[in-house]
Amino acid sequence: MLTVSMSVNGRKVSRKVEGRxxxxxxxxxxxGLTGTHVGCDTSxxxxxxxxxDGASAKACTLLAAQAEGTEVTTIEGLAKNGELHPMQAAFKEHxxxxxxxxxxxxxxxAVDLLKRNPDPSETEVxxxxxxxxxxxxxxHNIVKAIRAAARAMAG
Amino acid sequence: MYDFAYHRPASLEEAERLLSGASDGTLIAGGMTLIPALKQRLASPSDVIDLSGVAGLSGISEAGGAIVVGALTPHAAVASDAVVTARVPALAALAAEIGDPQVRNRGTLGGSIANNDPVADYPAAVLGLGATVRTNRREIAADDFFTGMFETALEDGEIVTAVSFPVPDKAGYTKFSNPASRYAVVGVLVSRGPAGTRVAVTGAGPCVFRSAELEQALAGDFTAAALDAVTVAAEGLNSDIHASADYRAHLVGVMAKRAVAACG
Structure with a gap:
């Protein structure tokens, strides 16, 4: 067992875990943050x-220990003060x-994409x-939502 | 996945010590291959030694006509780096097509070449550009580094620290991707420069290799047309559900021509 500490959605957390x-x-x-899903478990x-640390990663292909000292954001960390993130709002709307x-x-x-490319084409999405x-x-609607979010976030 | 002892050393010396002290230790960089292998119990190491705490293993610099890429530099950083994009655009383009964005955010150059998967992209870049692999002990020429399927010249306790790519006059990489995994069914990197005229083929055989016949044809005339008359032999190439050896041999020629054309 080892102790890992990181920041998850802005909250400092520390737990004892196995290496694996x-x-x-x-x-x-x-x-207890079950918003992050396990689908295939094969990355x-x-x-x-x-x-x-701001870059998207597959949490099923990362040891908790590898995330020691990092800042992790999950889907639960996107909405602020009860307001959906523009990307969440766009998924709902479209x-x-x-x-x-x-x-x-x-x-x-998609949020990571817009950080790197604020106005992606359909092909880029x-x-x-x-x-x-x-x-x-x-x-089709996912792509539509992401492009709509890009427009909304550009203001 | 079986449990293991996890370590995050702060120096190469400590990493080497942990590795030699473990009954069956393994290094982890990005873990994009190792973690799936652990889950499938294809690997069950006693100790996993994470290199991410070792300073100086990540980053890109240019020195003496070469681009030096730290072993822990993720693919996404190579793909978007201004120096790589300007000086060796084929290397940036190759990195940009490995796996998917999340794999490119975590996977590393050093991890890829130390693993030497026969269908990985980076071995083609290292061999095709005539790069030099730097380790904690020595420098290894690309021609000596890749020794067989998942086999390299790395000795016990030896750790890749960086790869030095001589800047080529021209280079291009084209791959025929497996539509599901994005691994290369066949990938070909061609280059001309300080390391000579080189053609490295990945995906087609049990280990990345140079094609003497394609190199010979390009040495005199570095054009796609110069490859028209060359036939690539299917002998020794992989045959599986994705492609027969004959088909792969054909693809080597086609990918080589497209790679030359991509050089501009």
Whole structure:
């Protein structure tokens, strides 16, 4: 067992974990933050995407210990003062979710995209979502939502 | 996944000490290959030694006509780096096509080449650009580094610290990606420069290799047309559900031509 400490959604947390504990297990089982989903558990589907020091990462393919000392943001950390993040609002407005399982990962991935490219083309959005799978195949509205969020965030 | 002891050393010396003291220790950089392997119990090390706490292993600089990329530099940083983009655009383009964005945020150059997956992209860059691999003990020429399937010249306790890529006059990389995994069914890097005329092929064989016949054809005339008459032999190439050896041999020629064309 080892003690890992990090900041999750702005809150300092510290827990005793096994070396093999994954970041996604740490978030879901140790902290009760179940918004981050486990889909494939093989780093392909992207349902577990969170931000580690601002960059999107698959929490199922990261040891909790590797995130020691970092700032982690999960889907629970996006809304501020009860107001949805513009990306969440855009997914809602443009019906960017069907069953909702892939949504947290899609949203976290999309937020990272807009940080790097505030005005992505449809092709750029689709390319960026290479590591996020939607089994409802709802990509069309997801892409629409992300481009709408880009416009909203540009003000 | 079986449990293991996790360590995060602050120096290469400490990492080496931990590695030699473990009954079956392994290094972790980005973990993009190791963690899936641990989950499948393809690997069950006693100790996992995380290099991310060792200072000086990440970053990109230019010195003496070469671009030096630290072993822990993630693919996304190589893909977007101004120096790499300006001086070796083929290397930036190759890094930009590895896996998906999240893999590129975590996966590292050093981890990729130390693992030497036969379908990985970076081995083609290191071999095709005639790079030099720096370790905690010595420098290893690319031609001597990749020794077989998942095998390298690295000795026990040896740790990749950086790779030095000589700036080529021309270089291009093209791959035929597996549509699901984005790994190279065949990837070819061609270059001309201080390391000569080089053609490195990944994905096609059990280990990245140089194609003597393609290099010979390009040495006199570095154009896609110069490759028209060259036939690549299928002997020794991989045959699996994704592609037969014959098809891969054909793709080597096609990817090589496109890579030359991509040099501009």
């Amino acid at each position: 504990t994954l970041l996604v297990e740490f978030l879901r089982e140790h902290l 392909q589907c992207g349902a577990c995407v969170v931000h580690v 019906h960017g979710l069907q069953c909702g399982f892939c949504t947290p990962g899609m949203v976290m991935s 689709r390319e960026w979502l290479e590591g996020n799978l939607c089994r409802c195949t709802g990509y």
